Amino acid sequence: MKVIKWTNPLSELMGVRNTFKNFLSDDFMKDFKENADFTPGIEIVEHNDKWNICAELPGIKKEDINIQLEDGLLKISGKVENKKEVKENNYYYSERKYGTFARSIEIPDDVKPEEISAEYTDGVLNVSIPKHEKPKEVKKIEIK
Numbered sequence: 001m002k003v004i005k006w007t008n009p010l011s012e013l014m015g016v017r018n019t020f021k022n023f024l025s026d027d028f029m030k031d032f033k034e035n036a037d038f039t040p041g042i043e044i045v046e047h048n049d050k051w052n053i054c055a056e057l058p059g060i061k062k063e064d065i066n067i068q069l070e071d072g073l074l075k076i077s078g079k080v081e082n083k084k085e086v087k088e089n090n091y092y093y094s095e096r097k098y099g100t101f102a103r104s105i106e107i108p109d110d111v112k113p114e115e116i117s118a119e120y121t122d123g124v125l126n127v128s129i130p131k132h133e134k135p136k137e138v139k140k141i142e143i144k
Helices: 011-019 030-035
Strands: 002-004 042-046 050-056 065-070 073-080 099-106 117-121 124-130
Touching: 042 099, 050 073, 065 124, 073 124
Parallel strands: none
Antiparallel strands: 002 099, 042 050, 050 124, 065 073, 073 099, 117 124
16 A cells, blocks of 8 residues: 655745745744644554554544545545634744645555545544455366
């Protein structure tokens, strides 16, 4: 199973920003920097009869998560909205991530796409992908 990591298209632009750091003010592209590189952590575990994929999506509503299987890729995507409520006297610092995210995982051919299921509990998305049972019979091949 191959994981395709989503790369932020703004990362190269951020490199240009760093090159001109002394020339540009620190507030340049502030909003882009805050939303850059939001990639949820995932875990992939293979069992005898299935694959399990877990994604950490804390604070994201179930209805803001999208899961699709297309051309052998399982795509998990969604969004986290920023509620910009800043109280001047009490707000000091925030490392919370906001924006969109996407992860793509290449799925092997030996799965049952019609039986893929997903559950979302306490900020963790669990996707179960059943495997086809491989035939254990031995077939004798006649020589002609």
